[in-house]
Amino acid sequence: MHLLEVKNLHVEVEGKKILNGLELSVGKGAVHAIMGPNGSGKSTLAYVLAGKADYRVTQGEVLLDGDDILGIPPDERAAKGLFLAFQYPFEIPGVASMTFLRTAINAQRRQRGEPELSTPDFLRRVREVAGRLGIDQDMLRRAVNVGFSGGEKKRNEILQMAMLEPRLCVLDETDSGLDIDALKVVAEGVNHLRAAERSFVVITHYQRLLNYIVPDVVHVLSKGRIVKTGGKELALELEATGYAQYRDEAA
């Protein structure tokens, strides 16, 4: 069984049709890249998967392990193993990163009927993961993302992802706003998490990220549908030719 199956998904935002019969199947352990021009529906797909309000699904299904998740709230989706790395992570004044991480981990564990993580275990894991991502302890004591640079915010997303150990990671334009060094750190963080039981949907406008997170499958999204699917070489092809031909194809 595929970990994620998106079937004939139609989505409207404020009465405007954004996704238009999208089909996507992601197997266990696979890394799928979704590329497409601006306005093709990439971020909408990410938000719909995560369960953001204001996105109206008019048709179709989203199955995680065969269960339809469209009817369940975002926190339950997260507990089931879905993680969205935000394109623009939010700042949460007054909530320390540590508190946030710990609350999230234990909330998910409770929902899954697992015992809460002990303080020493939690601290050990945070230190290990933060060290790998070059996030210093001082940053973790500060309020979530407040005063962080673009790169720090993205690294913080990956830190959360590593701590929460999801089974399906959706990365929404994780490369946007990153310089090449930050991009490498983030990509290494992601690659470290690649595992037989963990799948990725990497949404990106540019091929650059895929030099570092090498996908198994590349899809081209245009006007709310997948219009082409290929191997990792498809990304290189897109880099050379641009999206113009797919714009026309979808029309």
Add this chain to the structure above:
Amino acid sequence: MNAEVRPIRTAAETALAVNFAAAKASLPGANGVAALREEAFRRFEAGGLPSRRIEEWKYTDLRALMREAKPLAPLPDAAARRWAAESAALLASIDARRIVFVDGCFVPELSDLSDIEPGLSVRSMASALEAGDTRVLTRIGPISPTADTAMALNTAFMRDGAVIDVAAGVALARPIHLVFVAARKEASAVFTRSLATIGKGARAMLVESHEGSSEQQVNTAMELDVADEAHVDHVKITAAGALHVSTMMAAVGAHSRFNEFLFTAGGAVVRNQIFVRFAGAGTIAGIRGASLLNGNQHADTTLLVDHAAEGCTSRETFKSVLDGESRGVFQGKIIVRPGAQKTDAKMATHALLLSDTAESDNKPELEIFADDVQCGHGATSGALDEDLLFYLRARGIAQPEAEALLIQAFVGEAVEGIEHAGLRDVLMEQVVKWLNART
């Protein structure tokens, strides 16, 4: 209609007059205290209970809210004292010198008067009034003079409270915690008056908690006189009361530090008035507060910050979390007197509305009579940020817990301003308790 015409007395006004006539002979006082009371009551009678037509009471119409004036609470009996001893637990985790008042009366056996450090004096207001202590009497009223009605009533009926003196240069090792416990379950009225005098260069932290039964009408006041170069923190926690009217009048000398914090999480109708006057140059003050209200609670913070000297800095930050049909009121006025150049004052109030039926009223005012100052105010009110809620929920945190986290963060930003870490923790625990009761 002539505005000068006094409307017919309300039932509460009549009862106050009857209560005053009956009680004045037995209320403590010598050396002109009776005359002071009499004069104050006449002042009250001239205006009566303030209605919404009185600008300062516009959002807290005492005439309408105080339908009855309850009889004065009798002296607490042994059972009341016992109950108070067992129930006053709000700041149990803080190492403080506890001075306990039950139904407005000082209770020495519940208070910690042992090992009073040199330079500290703690007495009961009732005994000072009884003795006609001129040092106390001359300081009642003039510290931060006001024509306020609630103060007039307080002066007329004041029975007990604390008289605290901290000598120049003395730094108190422990906070002084004035514990006001309402033990009497029957509806009654309590009037407390405290006076604290902090000497030059002294350091003191005063905490007040008002807790216990919610049947009482409380009128409490504190006059605080802070000399030059002193450092004073005052924290007041209101957790009970059918009607709780509180006045803080502070005068702060030059080059001092003054931190005020008002925490309100209980009480049906609460009015906290603060009058602060910067009487000397170069003082830095933080005047902050947080209110957590639900049901039909009404809490009003009315603030007057008087920059009467040059080069003082004040930060006023108030946060309110309003659920149910509660109403949060903030009136804040900053006056910069002629000559108070280089004043730096910033006032901010933020209300978080958790329901469609909660109400927040904000009235910030600046009166500036000097030309080289920095003065500003900002006010916001709104619901929890949907994007932040989604971010938390996308990490697995369910809606109620996500809301609780954001509310804690919202209140926490104000509580951060308290220097005493233990007290910050206690207040945040109160926030959590409030949040748990909410869901």
